[in-house]
Amino acid sequence: MMRIGGAALVLMMGIACGNMFLRVLWVPIKGSYELVGFLGAVVTSFALGYTQSKRGHIAVDIVVSRYPKRLQEFVESLNDLVCGLFFAIIAWQVGKWATTVWRTGEVSETLRIPFYPFTYGVAFGCGVLALVLFLQFLKALIVPLGRITMGPYRLMMDSLRQRNRRKR
Amino acid sequence: MEGSLVGLLGIVVLLAVLLFTRMPVGFAMALVGFLGMGYVVSAKAALNMVGTDIWQIFSSYGLTVIPLFILMGEITFYCGVSERLYNAAYKWMGQIRGGVAMATVMACAGFAAICGSNTATAATMSTVALPEMKKYRYNPILSTGAVASGSTLGVVIPPSVVLIVVGLYTGQSIGKLFFGGVIPGLILTGLFVLTIYILCTVREDWGPPGPKTTFLEKLQALPGAVEMVVLFLLVMGGLYMGWFTPSEAGAAGAFSAMVLSLLRRTLNWERFVAAVMDTLKLSCMIFIIVTGAVIFGRFLTVTRLPYEAAKWAASLPIPHVVILAIVLVIYIIGGAVMDALAFLLVTLPIFYPVIIAMGYDPIWYGVLITVITTMGAVTPPVGVNTYVVAGVAKDVPLGSIFKGVTFFLPAYVICAAIMILFPDVVLFLPKLLRG
Amino acid sequence: GEAKVIKLRYANFPPAPTFPCVQMERWAREVEKRTGGKVKVETYPGGTLLGAKNMFDGVIAGTADIGCFCPSYHPGRFPLLEAVDQPIGYPNTKVASLTLFDLYRKWQPKSLKKVKVVTMFTCAPTHLMMKVPLRRLGDFKGVEIRAAGTLAKSLGLLGATPVAMPMSDVPEALQKGVIKGLLSSLEVMKDFKFAEYCRYVTYLGFQVVSFAVVMNKDTWNSLPKDVQKVIDDLSREQALWTGRYMDDHVKEAIEWSKKTYNVEFIKLPPEDMVKAKKLVKPMIDAYIKRAKAAGVPADKVMKDVYSLRDKLAAKYGD
Ligand code: NA
Ligand code: NA
DSSP states (O other): OHHHHHHHHHHHHHHHHHHHHHHHHSOOOTTHHHHHHHHHHHHHHHHHHHHHHTTOSOOOOTTGGGSOHHHHHHHHHHHHHHHHHHHHHHHHHHHHHHHHHHHTTOOOTTTOOOOHHHHHHHHHHHHHHHHHHHHHHHHHHHHHHHHHHHHHHHHHHHHHHHHHHHHO | OOHHHHHHHHHHHHHHHHHHHOOOHHHHHHHHHHHHHHHHTOHHHHHHHHHHHHHHHHTOSGGGHHHHHHHHHHHHHHTTHHHHHHHHHHHHHTTSTTHHHHHHHHHHHHHHTTOOOHHHHHHHHHHHHHHHHHHTTOOHHHHHHHHHHHTTHHHHSSSOHHHHHHHHHHTOOHHHHHHHHHHHHHHHHHHHHHHHHHHHHHSTTTSOOOOOOOHHHHHHHHHHHHHHHHHHHHHHHHHHHTSOOHHHHHHHHHHHHHHHHHHTTOOOHHHHHHHHHHHHHHHHHHHHHHHHHHHHHHHHHHTTHHHHHHHHHHHOSSOHHHHHHHHHHHHHHHHHHSOHHHHHHHHHHHHHHHHHHTTOOHHHHHHHHHHHHHHTTTSSSSOHHHHHHHHHOTTSOHHHHHHHHHTTHHHHHHHHHHHHHOTHHHHHHHHHHHO | OOOOOEEEEEEOOSOTTSHHHHHHHHHHHHHHHHTTTSEEEEEEOTTSSSOTTTHHHHHHHTSSSEEEEOGGGSTTTOTTGGGGGSSOOOSOHHHHHHHHHHHHHHHOOGGGTTEEEEEEEEOOOOEEEESSOOOSGGGGTTOEEEOOHHHHHHHHHTTOEEEOOOGGGHHHHHHHTSSSEEEEOTTHHHHTOGGGTOOEEEOOOOOOOEEEEEEEHHHHHHSOHHHHHHHHHHHHHHHHHHHHHHHHHHHHHHHHHHHHHOOEEEOOOHHHHHHHHHHHHHHHHHHHHHHHHTTOOHHHHHHHHHHHHHHHHHHHOO
């Protein structure tokens, strides 16, 4: 996915540069503006999940960093759940918009090509972001859950180990 | 409930979510805007808004400048172009007390001339400059403070992501805004250097002088700076000559940086991939903030709060200068609690019409608020630049960095005062462009 | 007791001083006046509530009650309305606006079934504003001219090189010579000060750009009968008003350009005009073919456009 995003970025640079050279030397590439815009959409939306997985978005942590550790973890995972739900909704809405564009037969302004595949691409990117957020939420959930469910098991293991030691 | 009241409530809720939940700024603005639109109009309208706005913003040609300029900055960083520029500046100024820090600020100004983003400049300059300054036993309070403030030049000296956004939202010429930022950026650079000079005179051990270099060594270091000069001339010259649009300037800059690095054999596949990945991450972060701000802005618009506020502020029976002062104070506070770019986007529709109705020049105002809000990029609680520097300088406590930054704040205030007293420092170059 | 005031949100995408927003404010005033203050129209110019491409669907979703949009920003979606944007030549804006409105009224296209049409109008017939004089058709060859959408197509057929770029980039591009001129309605000579750069205008007048003002269906159905009547009575009148406003405004811009910047206004020789009309004909044929594929009886529609234009020109042509 990041490869597609990266390729789109390089292609975008290529088209913008190519258009510039060709305009100075000869004639501009028809529809270079729309192509660069559509590729830009792919660049950004395909990076959504990756950026979130690196926690690359700016947040204000001046107050939260003073919370007790447990509360911080709780607030963080709640964020992930809420944002995950929100981006699932966004993915659905962008997808719906893509379907509208497709069904009504709308095409791009200059090249008159159907652009709904790019719109579906953005919906897909938003969906992946929602997925990453849900996974981050689940991961945060599993650690404390593990502590609770693994508790009796650990007690048992500890007592077994002690018994073994005594036997020796 | 009265519309404007819902709008005010929305701002309070947004601040609360930002401060007390650590939700990323862009997500929080979009979410509060979405819920607010649902409350004021209807769920259907809110759903339609998020779907169409995300597509429109992500596919907007005007915003493609952001990834393209960041790509250019990342390539120069990964291929050592910026490091060599730094080295040249160091050879020339290292022996002066605090000279390495001054060279850092100047290198920031140089990098700012090709990179449009604060965060990209901060990330680049701190990785390059902090190890160097550590090597010469510079006090971390001075070195981190200088890098964090110096990198805010990224949005004052053109190209500038903030000036582009101001241009897009006010319908002003981006080219004129760029040229308006040149002299204030240089003034700010000078004031930073002055700050370092004063600091190092008062605290002699903060910036010990480096080894003397011969004139020959100085000359030998110069070719290192040539690449940067070539890039600068290409991007700015091309924009000036009308060879390309701002987006194409970014693309051309990125492409030339690649060609230069290939010629010097500093570009390899790994570095290229790393540059592309970082570009994707940074531009994605910025797009999310832009999107959040647009959605939150639509909600504020539909509550009619901006219109009421503008009407109120414009109808205040006080002199225009006082209204301007009130607006600037709001921008200082806003810049302190929010990301500068996001705050600009939310507030531009509110204050821009008021200020223009009072007869101030739009280009002058655009550059002035850019200087004011970029100060917010280093101040707590939301100081993006400071956080980036802190991320690189892992051994320096955040408190020290914020302390270092505080010494540089007067420079912004003085620079803003100069711009208000002598508007021509902003308008001189754009007027030439108009001619 | 006193009846509750009905509030209508009216969104528009271009900046407040432009003619689509001027007609919006006029419509708002008229409706408020004619309903005796029963209706209050809150206007949102400059794309703050809905952008140009979000407008139509934003109105369907109810973000705004009323929205002014440009069908040609959604190529392929409104095939019937595209007929009016074909390069057939209009004497003035009154004729073009009423041609659009009457055509809509007769054919009631299904692409607009989800909304209530409030009014329709066009921009003034488009001409060439140039840094270099274009005196003959032969001068067009390879000249870079900014033109958007359907305007770019006809320009290409005339031999020029159409350049697509956002309107905000145009002043700089003109000044630096990236483009040699633009194809647009002439009020921008004064409103955007393009006369500063363009000292030559070549009359063409082939094409217009259509605008439609639409209302959310639920909002429409919720309005009292008397309010509905006021809005319906105003619809064609508003189209004519906008056309008249535009024609006067363009005349003023021409006078201003002549006086302030000594702009030269050039008419192509008659034989070149005939040839130009022949050159753009394939564009109309391509439209008919395309629209037919989309299920629109385009040859009949096109015939109507011609006959409406001629009929209206007899009454409103200057
Ligand atoms: Na910059
Ligand atoms: Na801040």
